[in-house]
Amino acid sequence: MKQEICMVTNRQEYGNGLFALTLHAPNIAAEAKCGQFVHITCGEGNLLRRPISICDVEGETLKIVFQVKGEGTKWLSRRSAKHTVDVLGPLGHGFDLNALGERPVMIGGGIGVPPMLYTMKNAKANSASPTAILGFRNKDAVILTEDFEKVGDTHICTDDGSFGTHGFVTNVLEQHISKFTGICACGPKLMLKAIAQLAEKAGLPCQVSMEERMGCGIGACLVCACELKLRDGEQGVRYGHVCKDGPVFDAKEVVW
């Protein structure tokens, strides 16, 4: 966990309010694991940092992909080469690929797609044979597919059928589920819930990356609460925190 003032080395605009920045962050890049995130200061007027997942790590650089949602991300989208940004990271705990077997599947939905790229690369580097299933709203929202295809088998689907398979990631998963030894996923909660149900039915280990409104990003302020089941099957709930206990949780732990 480091605070680093990072030079932007590249900016890319995908359209539809989606942007990628590449940051020179030697200290953070050296520690970053797949599924972790960084917490970025977004301009003088916005007090809170914005949590953004790590899309890729190459040498001393980090790539982040984000969607403009408000003033903070709008500010961030206007950074370009030679600007600096104040970054905390890497934060949280990421995917445990060792628990997902030799043929893991990486599932991303929408803005949950970017973190699956570094995850898939790590799986391959771990000598697994990973597959990706990526879901987007429509063809204009499709991003990063060429990067995924370089790593392994990649299925793409869109909600409206304008690109790839017509349907949801869960349709593709259901069809191929017998080929996989484990699942990791990031995306909207409803998608994660449906994936968790399929995983349970198939008896596959499943890890999900959750999202919640966040404060400090390091586990001190306790705002990003995620409802979890009690350990040892006891009745009741407990709150984990997305920033420190997550963002990746075992799907069986989460109260859906």
Added chain:
Amino acid sequence: MDLSVNICGVELKNPITTASGTFGFGHEYGEFFDLSMLGGIGVKGLTPTERLGNPAPRIAETPMGILNCVGLQNPGIDKFIEEQIPFLRQYDTKIIANVSGNTVEEYCGMIEKISDSDIDLIEMNISCPNVKCGGMAFGTQVNMVEEVVSAAKKYAKKPLIVKLSPNVTDISEIARAAVASGADALSLINTLLGMRIDVDSRKPILSNIMGGMSGPAVFPVAVRMVYQVRKAVDVPIIGMGGIRNGRDIVEMMLAGADAVAMGTVMFADPMAPVKALDELKEYMQKHGIEKVTELTGAVQI
């Protein structure tokens, strides 16, 4: 240059402490800086037994501030004593144990128990806006303040700081009541009650509908209240609410604070207390101030 301040016989090496609820038990920020640089650590608010807190969302951003409704999530006082005090004692800083109860009896029990543990100062939270009973209700009415503080004081074997709510008509009246009932020191302000609504969904952003506002946006309110309380009572004051840097610390002290607490600003910059201490020293050097205590209440009207 002497940065030390004395709060009821407890010497803090400098006037900077952390605001309860923003700092956990120190582990997280301890990865960014040496906790021994702090004058004191205000720990997460403790309750008699573990509290889960409120469901998410627990935070909403506001212009230069935040609203929170964490709801005093904490492991309970016993676990704090057992697990966290030994951790905090590794550092050369003072421990300010913040306690909350639902009833007068709960406050008394907590204060009795925490008095016997290895902490330095007790901060009694009668001002949390995010819990259903107790909390802020105790801190907003003079008769309730008198009842809970005078009862709790009997069990306090360490200096008792009473943390005041800003959600009152007249803070001076509440401050006088707390001191008359036995408060050895006062801390203020707790958060200001606020609310935000998502205009697209037309629903409140916070799960608890309302929450406590903190951050730089509340700083002028905190300065004003510290100034009013300084005029009303003669006990040490720990000033807090929106402090960002060394100059804000000076301002809070000029208004009447003996020490200060930093909180929400650390969410933006984990190193804020370290930077603020340097800035405070620079200010003192530039203005030829030997002892930081010279600043307290030195506003010129």
